[in-house]
Amino acid sequence: MDELTTVRAWDAERPGPSDEARTAARARLEAAMARESDGAVPRAGRLSRRIVLRTAFAGLTAVAAGGAIVVLSDGDDHAPRLEAVSAADVLRRAADRSRAAGGDLPVPRDDQYFYTRTYTIRVPVKGGPPRTWTDESWMSVDGSKPSLRQENGKIHHDPPLGKHEMRWPPTVYSELQKMPTDPDKLLAQFGGNEKAPGTDVMAFFEGCMLLKGPNVLPPGLQAGAFEALSKLPHIRLDYHDSDVDGREAVGVSYPKASFTFLFDRRTYDYLGLRTVGSSPKKINGEWKQVGYYYETRTLKDIQVVDRIGQHG
Known part of the structure; x- marks a missing residue:
């Protein structure tokens, strides 16, 4: 032979x-x-x-x-040299990059706000002109004050959180601080250690929701989330990708999940999250999902401010 x-x-x-x-x-x-x-x-x-x-x-x-x-x-x-890189490798390197970058934000007071500016581009799956939005949000650090959240150009006035109200993912910084940064513990919180069918794809979804924003994550939580998701089986890599600014990127996704993480090809910086979405429309008396699109969100700025309307 x-x-x-x-x-x-x-x-x-x-x-x-x-x-x-x-x-x-x-x-x-x-x-x-x-x-x-x-x-x-x-x-x-x-x-x-x-x-x-x-x-x-x-x-x-x-x-x-x-x-x-x-x-x-x-x-x-x-x-030049050639190197084989897997989806898990990309997530682990993105975690290392996140830890190395650290954070320049001051420790927020409970009475302050997180200001975020996010750029979003939506491209129809079947082709057509893209739509873009630049959204600004002011989220109460401890949830005791009203927040102003903008999403795809629409403004939402979120009331203060009730004393026993819970949200997932948490929007209150103190609740996010309670989340583990250890990858195994965080994966368990996402439900990824369970053996029931479909739990891995749901764990990937939970991790995406945590990282989608406009939440501001405490130090180490983003890195822990990337490492936790790297432990899931079947995560896949798309080497030929790009972010909203056209930067060359690698994408990491999961079969049957509508989210894709985008990372810089050379530095592994986190560039944003792309989703596959659709719009509901009533057809012959029934609501159906039509107009499928790709939507990519990238965080452009983040600051700690004292009031709604302040930009840092």
């Missing part, structure tokens, strides 16, 4: 990578080999053809398992 036959037979039952993934991987491989052949890469930094092929083969195996082949440069554009 020749080597190619052995390769084809190895792990033959696993679904292969998509045509798009194969094409992208092949293009990156050819680009790296072309740079080597053309002498664009200094001899000391060149990748041997055998190493490039071996790395590409390993990367294609990772693609079949839900990963992607990523070209990284380590700050040197003349020394």
Whole structure:
């Protein structure tokens, strides 16, 4: 049996990578080999053809398992290398990035507000002109005061929370501070450790709702959420994606879930959350969901302020 036959037979039952993934991987491989052949890469930094092929083969195996082949440069554009990255890897690196970034916000007082400015773009699934909104919200830190929340251009005046009123995800900062930042404990709170059918996709949904905003998360909670979701099976990676500003991104989603996290391809900064939505319409006396669209939200600014209307 020749080597190619052995390769084809190895792990033959696993679904292969998509045509798009194969094409992208092949293009990156050819680009790296072309740079080597053309002498664009200094001899000391060149990748041997055998190493490039071996790395590409390993990367294609990772693609079949839900990963992607990523070209990284380590700050040197003349020394490309190939690396296999999975959806779980992206979430863990995003968690590390979130912890490293920390937060510049002062510790808020209970009588203050969180001001957020969010940019939203909605694109019809079947094509058509996009719609955009820039929304501003002022959320009471402890929930004891009325809040003003703007969503897709519509203003909502939220009354103060009742003494025994509970919301999920929490909108009160002190309640968010009580949530665990340990990934395993947070995943359990999302319901991801249960064995019942459908609990994993619901856990992914709970994590998305927590990170959607306009809530302001205490230090470590965003990172803990990313790491918690990285433990879910079947999360998948879309390497070819972009955010509302057109920045190249990787997307992390879950089968049958309508949410996709977007991260910067090189830095793993969190860029925003895309959802698949629709609008209700009454047709022949029945309400139906029509007009499906992709909606992407990106947080543009966040401040701690003393009153509604203040921008920091």
